[in-house]
Amino acid sequence: MKLFIANRGEIAVRIARTAREMGIETVLGVSEPDAESLAARTADHYVVVGPAQATASYLNQDALVTAALEQGCDAVHPGYGFLSENADFARKVAEAGLTWVGPTADTISMMGNKSLAREAAANAGVPVLKGSDGPLDPEADAVGIARAIGYPLVVKASAGGGGRGIRFVHDEGELLETIEMARGEAAAIFGDPTVYLERFVEHARHVEVQVLGDGTNFIHLGDRDCSMQRRSQKVLEEAPAPNLPDAVRATIRESSVALARQCGYHGAGTVEFLYDPGNHEAAFIEMNTRIQVEHPITEQITGVDLVREQLLIASTRSMSISQDDVHFSGHAIECRINAEDPSHHFFPSPGTIRSLDWPSGEGIRVDTGVEAGSVVSPYYDSLLAKLAVHAADRDAAIAATLAALEATHIEGVKTTVPVHLALLARPEFAEVSHHSKFIETAADLMGAK
Structure with missing residues (x-):
């Protein structure tokens, strides 16, 4: 297989590195300013697909398909964001004779329509609101x-x-x-x-289940909690979801697998739920038909490389593991570190990174697409890195993540590191009494709404 990566930043680096470990040659489609990026240097080859504006490069379906064909690629990995859940793009890739690393266009289309997805979930026995x-x-x-x-x-x-x-x-x-x-x-x-x-469920937590399917076999890799959000965008995630009743955890895991089976699902997907701590009920929100930003914490508690499984399923139509092979160990927390200024309403903070020091040590993982000297562009998402920390239990993971954040030093742009330090120190987080609107209610702490 020769793989075309239709994305940028840390997820492009992540895909390229796993592909190299599997002996798969990679070609990265980049915009003009990203030709000097860490992702471009990590892939085996890169090709410029358009100018800086995403609409003319990373969202230009015809340019991406043409580039993949001209480079002699066999498959396309869309990462997350951009065109990763665009059924039309998935269909164009398949019609061009290329393998789409993900579920079919029909599955993407069905799950992309929230009312149809809700109906499919109900038919699969997934609890719905x-x-x-x-x-x-x-x-x-x-x-x-x-x-x-x-x-x-x-x-x-x-x-x-x-x-x-x-x-x-x-x-x-x-x-x-x-x-x-x-x-x-x-x-x-x-x-x-x-x-x-x-x-509407007030003070609900956001929990989700990671699933894998190869069209014949369907499994889950546990659950995550993504309740720390700002304006419905995830800020901090952890796995497994803490303080879930055993019956609720079993229900969301088993019903998520049932939904994947009903769809004849191929690849990695995530089934998302709202959990109401008041009545101990969880209900379906949506299914994301791609790799998730927060997939590293699932990898940390299971030891399963989800991108590797994606590529195996795409190339062989079979994953390498069964449900019996999935075992859970410890607790993991992920902080999304963005180039934003929390003291000024989280405005983006583009610029050149003058210096950069990431933490290291046992249980610490940093997925990033930047380095010292990298230019943070105003044209794209402000995510700089994902700091994921794994430890024996939740209390240890919180302490280790705080220490890792203290050891993180980035100069040249403002970042959300102070926000993560503040959130992890909150008693509501330790007690798991936070919810998906918690950050908005803690404006005094965040410095801005």
Whole structure:
């Protein structure tokens, strides 16, 4: 196999290194400014696919497919973000005779439509939140449906994702106007005005299950907690999810595998849930049909290389492990370190990294796409690195992560390291009483909302 990597930054470095260990030659598609990047030097070859603007490079489907073919590649790995969950791109890759490292375009399309995904989850026995029965028909009795669900509730864009396309409704008086606004926004942002209604769980935790499938065999690799979020974007994750009742943990793991089986899933995927600590119930949110940003902590507690399994499934149609081979050890925490200024409303902080020191030692892993001298571009996501720390138990992992953050030194750009130090020191995190809106409620600590 000769692999084309359609991404950038730390995930491109991550894929290239695992591919090299497997004896797979790699070609990285880069934008013009990324030709000097660490990722470009890590891959065996690179090819410029367009200018700095993502729409003309990393999101240019035709340019990426053409580059992969011209370089003699056999397969395309999309990483995460960009086109990783774009069914049209997956279909173009397959139609060009290339292997898509991931599930089929039809699976991506179904899971990308949140109302269809919700229906598929319910059919697989995955617990779902009370909500409208599929997409909300413009002629339907929205008021009656909402009363049956109960307030507060959320209006969600069927094509939404990543925290976008969601509007909250607190009472009946604002329902119809909110639905119309949500439909307009969904049409403008996603090209699809379809929305649905779902019960809103206040102070919910965000938990998820990592799954793998090769079309015949389907397994889980445990769960993660991603409740530390800012504006629905994950900030800090841990594995396994702490303080989950055994029955809830078993339900989300087993039902996630059932959903993967129902889809005939190929590759790595993540089934996401809202967990209500008040009534000890978890309910389906969505399925991400790609490798997750937070996959390193699952690798740390299982010893399984998820990118390796992705490449094996794509090349041989078979993964190397069964459920009986998956064993869990210790606890892991991941901090997403971004080039942002927390004291100024988390504004991006582009610039040149003058110096950089990462921590090292037992249990410490740093996935990064930057080094001293790297230019942090304003054109792309501000993620600099993922610091993942593994220890014997959760308390030890918290202490080790705090020490690793203290040993992290980055000059030239502002970073979110101080935010992570503050979050990990909070008693709410230690007690697992935090939730997905916790950061917004701790504005005094964060320095900004």
